[in-house]
Amino acid sequence: MKDDVKPQTSPETEELKAILDQAARPRARWGLRLLGLVAVAGLAYGAYLWSAGGTTVSYTTAEVKPGNLTVIVTATGSVEPTVQVDVSSEQSGTIREVLVDYNSEVTKGDVLARLDTDKLSADLKAKEAAVASARATVSKARADEQSAKAKLDRLTTLVSSRVSTQQDLDTAEYTFQAAEAARQSAEADVISAEAALEQSKLSLSKATIVSPIDGIVLSRDVDTGATVAASLEAPTLFTIAGDLRQMELQVSIDEADVGQVAVGQDATFTVDAFPDQRFPAKITSIRYAAETVSDVVTYKGILSVANDDLLLRQGMTATADIVVQSITDGLLIPNAALRYAPPATTPAETEGGGSGVFSIFRPPRQTPTSAPEPEGSERTVWVLRDGAPVAINIEIGASDGQNTVIVKGDIKEGDRVITDQTVRNG
Missing domain, CATH: 2.40.30.170 (Efflux pump adaptor protein, beta barrel domain)
Known part of the structure; x- marks a missing residue:
């Protein structure tokens, strides 16, 4: 029977092994990070190559053609x-009757309303009496003047014959002059009385409110029994x-x-x-x-x-x-063609405003706008010729907001002007 014998290790060997294990761990983490970055870069580059190689541009065009244009x-x-006339009353008083209403057709001189005339009629009679009295005074003054003139003539003859004295003649002359002045004053009083009479007649006539024109009554702002106060701002009674x-x-x-x-x-x-x-x-x-x-x-x-x-x-x-x-038969282009300009973009730009994965880092593209151009100004439009856009300088005329007249330029009927474009990845 054999026993397994384990190798003996020293303390120095164990310490070295621990140091080597700690150094290996960060190198492994950095390796994973580097591998990830390489993968992302490769993906982005591949997407770029794919989009750049498959970009297509399509143009929206409109035909240049003659037509009529109206600017409004x-x-x-x-x-x-x-003609519209406001009718008021120049005379103060009470409305006795109203003879018209809304929409009434009237002719010049037709009576619209009448004021109460009792006071005005009495005043007129008084003025007529004053005129009669003044005329009677004139008649008496003329008679007195004639009598004084006759006496003066008689005394003039007697003084020449030395029958009457010079004093009597002077007195007769003064009497005649006084009679003449009295007659002139009486005649002036007649004129004044007659003027007052005419004023009274005028006031009475103004109590009858008449239409100044032929027309239709648009408004009636007075009723029977209302009091009218004539002033600098007389109220409007009728509008015709x-x-x-x-x-x-x-x-x-x-x-x-x-x-x-x-x-x-x-x-x-x-x-x-x-x-x-x-x-x-x-x-x-x-x-x-x-x-x-x-x-x-x-x-x-x-x-x-x-x-x-x-x-x-x-x-x-x-x-x-x-x-x-x-304008009749003018050469017209749509205003959208004046606003179009090809954007300065990379070939890989798409209709969404970005290209591939890089679109997330690029801000959205803004559509350029411009104010309407005045007549006679020069503009550049893009004409599609042989499938490619060509810049053409033109002078524009009147515009109705949708179409504009071409005054001059290297452009003719049938040309197709570009109004918009769309960029797509194939």
Whole structure:
């Protein structure tokens, strides 16, 4: 029988073995980390090679073709009568009767209402009596003047014959002058009395309120028995509109658009009451005075409107499209072609804005935007020729917001302009 004999180890040997075991552990951990990094880098590089080798670009295009283009300016406002008159009373008093109501058709001179005239009639009679009295005074003054003149003439003859004295003649002359002055004063009193009489007649006539124009009563703000106090701000009793078969549209034109709007331009508008019907109109006036509301500056535009069917009513809110420019058979391109520009990207970029695994480190690409260009400005568009985009410089004209007129440039009908592109990985 054999016994197994274990080898003997010294304390120095055990210590060396422990040191070697501790050194081996960190080397193993670093090896695993390095292996992981190599794997990730290899995966990323492989993805890059795969995406770069399979990228395809497709373009969205639109055909350049002739067409009609209309540039409009939109403005809002309200329909109003061409003539509208507020009728008030110049005479104070009590309303005795009202002869019209809302929507009453009236002609110039028709009686709308009457005031109580008892006091005015009495005043008129007093003025007539004053005139009669003044005229009687004139008659007496003329008689006195004639008597004084006759006495003066007689004494003048007697003084020449030395029958009467010079003193008697002087007295007669003074009497005649006084009679003449009294006659002139009486005549002036007649004129004053007659003026007062005319004023009284005028006051009496103003007690009858009449229509100043032909038209329709839009509002009646008085009833029988009401007291009217004439003053510097007399209350409005009636509002009368002129012929409603011819009206006007008053719109507020934005200061950015007013330079394009001119007298004589055609327009169409709609109202809420008839949303499916467009009414024709024409610009007749653009006022120079600015109107500012909440820091927004506008200018009042007046458009003439035919209202033969009487569908339109005073105060209706309207939205007008004013035709400021109209082009026939112009060469048109969509505005999207003016906004397109090929992005400066790597071949591996995808439609999602990134490429492979690197997309997680890249910020999303922003779509470029630009403000509308003024007429006559030069722009660059991209035309697809033989499957490749070609940059073409053009000069643009009017735009309606969707299409723009080409004024000049190396571009013709039938060319296809690029409006967008899509990048995909095959």
